[in-house]
Every structure is written in structure tokens, then in C-alpha cells.
Amino acid sequence: xxxxxxxxxxxxxxxxxxxxxxxxxxxxxxxxxxxxxxxxxxxxxxxxxxxxxxxxxxxxxxxxxxxxx
Numbered sequence: 610x611x612x613x614x615x616x617x618x619x620x621x622x623x624x625x626x627x628x629x630x631x632x633x634x635x636x637x638x639x640x641x642x643x644x645x646x647x648x649x650x651x652x653x654x655x656x657x658x659x660x661x662x663x664x665x666x667x668x669x670x671x672x673x674x675x676x677x678x
Contacts, residue, residue, distance in 0.1 A: 613660040616640060620649035646671050 612629035614636035619625060630636045636657060643655040646669040657665045668676040 615656075615658045616643075617656045617658075618643075618647075619654040619656070620647060621651050621653075640665070640667075643667050643669075645669050 612631060614630040614633070616628040616630065616636065616639050617624060617626070618628075628639055630639060636659070640655070640657045643653075646653040649669075650671065652668055652670045655667045659665075666676075666678045670676075
């Protein structure tokens with residue numbers, strides 16, 4: 610079975626991890642857990658890519674700013 614979704618975590622322009630997921634609910638649950646800047650110094654970016662190639666991005670900055678695209 611191929612992975613349909615990918616969730617990547619970036620801290621300050623450094624790739625921290627890539628989580629590959631099989632189905633929508635797994636991807637949704639993992640995406641929902643991305644809620645802060647984690648161990649990043651300036652910002653954390655989380656990218657969720659779906660099977661069509663569409664990417665959803667959450668960026669959390671240490672100063673409290675949040676950008677979701």
C-alpha cells in the first residue's frame with residue numbers, strides 16, 4: 610500500500626521529520642496536533658500534502674504569530 614499523505618515538519622528552515630500516512634483520518638489527526646512552534650528558535654512550519662499534490666501549511670512563530678494557508 611502506498612502512502613497517500615505526507616506531513617513534514619520544519620524548524621527554522623531545517624527539515625525535522627516527514628510522516629507518511631495512508632488515509633485521510635490519520636492525516637487529519639496528525640495535522641490537528643500541529644499547534645505551536647515546538648523546539649524552533651524563530652518558527653515552525655508544518656506542511657500537509659494530499660494525494661492530489663495540494664499542500665496545506667501552518668506556520669507558528671515564536672512571537673505568537675500564526676499563518677495558515
